[in-house]
Amino acid sequence: MGDDRVQERDAIEQGGLxxxxxxxNVIRLAFGGDTHRFERFCEEVRRxxxxxxxxxxxxxxxxxxxxxxxxxxxxxGPGTSDLDLTLVGEDVLAFFKVTGFFVxxxxxxxxxxxxxDIAPGLVPLREKLMALVHRPVNIQASRDVVKQLxxxxxxxxxxxxxxxxx
Numbered sequence: 001m002g003d004d005r006v007q008e009r010d011a012i013e014q015g016g017l018x019x020x021x022x023x024x025n026v027i028r029l030a031f032g033g034d035t036h037r038f039e040r041f042c043e044e045v046r047r048x049x050x051x052x053x054x055x056x057x058x059x060x061x062x063x064x065x066x067x068x069x070x071x072x073x074x075x076x077g078p079g080t081s082d083l084d085l086t087l088v089g090e091d092v093l094a095f096f097k098v099t100g101f102f103v104x105x106x107x108x109x110x111x112x113x114x115x116x117d118i119a120p121g122l123v124p125l126r127e128k129l130m131a132l133v134h135r136p137v138n139i140q141a142s143r144d145v146v147k148q149l150x151x152x153x154x155x156x157x158x159x160x161x162x163x164x165x166x
Contacts, residue, residue, distance in 0.1 A: 015063070015157025022062045022159040029073045030061040030083055030133055041132055042161050048125045050091035055162035056147065059084040062157050082136035083129070084110070089164065092141045095119040107146045110138035 017025075031038045045055050060066045060073045060081050074081045087095075096108045100118025111119045111126055113136065122139050129137040150156045 014152070017063070017157055019159065022157060025064050026057060026061050026159055029064060029081075030135070037132060041129060044125065044128050044132065045085070046162055048122070049087055049162070050089070052089055052164060053092045053162070054088040054144075054147070054160065054164040056086045056088060056158040056160050057083060058086060058150075058156065058158045062159050067156075079135040082112075082138055083133060085129075085137060085139045085161075086147070086158070087139065087141040088144060088147050089141075090143065093143070095121045096141060106143050108141045110140040112136065112138045 015022075027033060027035055027038045031041070042055075049055060061083050064073055065071060066073075066075070066081070093105060093108065096119045097117075098104060100111075100115070101108050109115055109118060111122050116123055116126075119139070119141075126137055126139055147158070150158075
């Protein structure tokens with residue numbers, strides 16, 4: 001997809017926020033306003049994911065509040081809110097063991113402190129990302145259909161960090 005089409009798509013409101021608003025929230029909340037650190041985060045992910053993988057960020061870092069109870073991002077103190085990273089595509093599903101899925105081959109459980117062994121190949125990336133942002137980072141993988149269902153049909157906001165074409 002060309003840059004103009006990516007910019008046009010990202011400018012459209014999704015989940016009640018434009019891409020610029022979501023990006024500003026993420027940089028301000030999760031990266032302390034440091035755009036360079038945000039870009040380093042994206043670069044670390046880009047180095048690991050297979051070509052053609054779209055990478056999105058969901059959750060309170062995008063919206064500014066927790067879905068469950070409406071509490072503000074980091075309401076429990078600095079570094080307490082996690083980042084919910086989703087890798088979207090077919091090839092990235094291979095990182096996960098068969099026991100690491102909600103729906104096998106379609107939607108994984110997140111690699112987290114509670115479940116680190118479901119995708120051993122993503123653990124080093126997760127550790128780098130957590131050291132960079134000083135907060136938990138959960139990584140899961142899904143096919144496009146899950147992203148479309150949650151984001152486009154249910155209106156759950158997400159920020160595209162790495163477009164599929166990268």
